[in-house]
Amino acid sequence: MLTPLHEIHVALGAVMTDFAGWAMPLRYGSESAEHRAVRTAAGIFDLSHMGEIEVVGPEAGRALDHALVSDISAIPVSRAKYTMICREDGGILDDLIVYRLADERYLVVANAANTGVVLDALRARVAGFRAEVRDRCADWALVAVQGPRAAAILADLTDAGLDDVRYYAIRAATVAGTEVLLARTGYTGEDGFEVFATPADAARIWEACLAVGSERGLVPAGLSCRDTLRLEAGMPLYGHELSADITPYEAGLGRVVKLDKAEDFIGRAALADRATAPVRRRLVGLVPDGRRSPRAGYAVLDPATGDHVGEVTSGAPSPTLGHPVAMAYVDAALAAPGTAVSVDVRGTREPARVTDLPFYRRGR
Amino acid sequence: MNVPTSLSYTGDHEWLSVDGEIATVGISAFAAEALGDIVYLELPEVGAALTAGEVCGEIESTKSVSELYTPVTGEVLQVNDALSADPGLVNADPYGEGWLFRARFRETVELLDAEAYAARIEAS
Incomplete structure (x- = not known):
């Protein structure tokens, strides 16, 4: 297209x-x-290429409270919220920005690759509410x-x-x-x-x-x-940091989940369990000591044992910082900032250090 | 696309400048453009033995990593140290200041002249 x-x-x-x-x-x-x-x-x-979907009607807010993990009906008119649509098991179907255009009119912006999935899920989830889902991608x-x-x-x-x-x-x-x-x-x-x-x-x-x-x-x-x-900026990208196998809690984005909202929502039970369970793996930043960049899919290893302890989800030489940076899921035991790890960069173990995200924060 | 007629080329997008038994090796403007901004190069060390057609290093750009193939069999005499401080020289001047290494060579892979190489990248 x-x-x-x-x-x-x-x-x-x-x-x-x-x-x-x-x-x-x-x-x-x-x-x-x-x-x-x-x-x-x-x-x-x-x-x-981003997917625009409108949800309109007297119960549009309630319908989105049911369909998404955040408290959408609480968004004031003319404001936006970063949120997610999850499966029943808590896995992330997509991350979204929802804009409230009017009392009964919301604009949901989905990732291009997921627009069809989000449209289908919203249509199924909004059924039964006095609200309508409109595909506005072409508009x-x-x-x-x-x-x-x-x-x-x-x-x-x-x-x-x-x-x-x-x-x-x-x-x-x-x-x-x-x-x-x-x-x-x-x-x-x-x-x-x-x-x-x-x-x-x-x-x-x-x-x-x-x-x-x-x-x-x-x-x-x-x-x-x-x-x-x-x-x-430490922002996740669907297909890299986010997927149907990841819940918002592992991605460090549990704050978007509003477990105690009035409306029951898809994924609530599973996410309530995950909210209190110890997280097994966490999304962290990695900064290698050298100049070879970790890339998506590379294994993260325990430098002492060589055990596989995680996987890089995104990595590139940072133009702003002048050295490579990466995001990775690593076992919680090695997720503390400052922890030394290795990354298998095409067969060579390259030392790296766990850091907080983001790598860059703009001055104000 | 800039393809100097004074140089020889390989199907892997390296160029060679031959002076007696010494070859200077770089990558073509076409390759540099396709890779995008080059941010790091891993080049063979001085004294390393090269085997024509085999991997001898890596070229890392923002989006990808590519293997560097040596077009010659021989011994590395010199590497372009300027590239460790400024790998962007390969993008800016691939046939000049962006050269990669010099080697004393015995044989090469099959080489293309500028016309044949230009035709090949035209077709790709």
């Missing part, structure tokens, strides 16, 4: 990649330069502007007072003369905005942002730097 910005990516000479059936820009030039631009100025991303394009200069760039293009659009807030606004939903959310560890626009308006917004942003250092940014940005 092609996003509404496909021709722009091709004209910019992007290296394209297949992502969940979508042709997406991996990088336009140097992915390290794109990464640094987002950390120091701003980057613009096409995220039109919304999504453009993100992320970085310390994102607000200054968008301020030139929007009627919205951006000081009033706080972190994890959303509002209807005009951007570059088009009607959009403007959200202060992102996946880079920087301040930034996500702009939901109609597919027909997406190119206009993209071009307008670059027209006013280029002189402030705004550059087109691809999925490659999006991955290293979120890795530095």
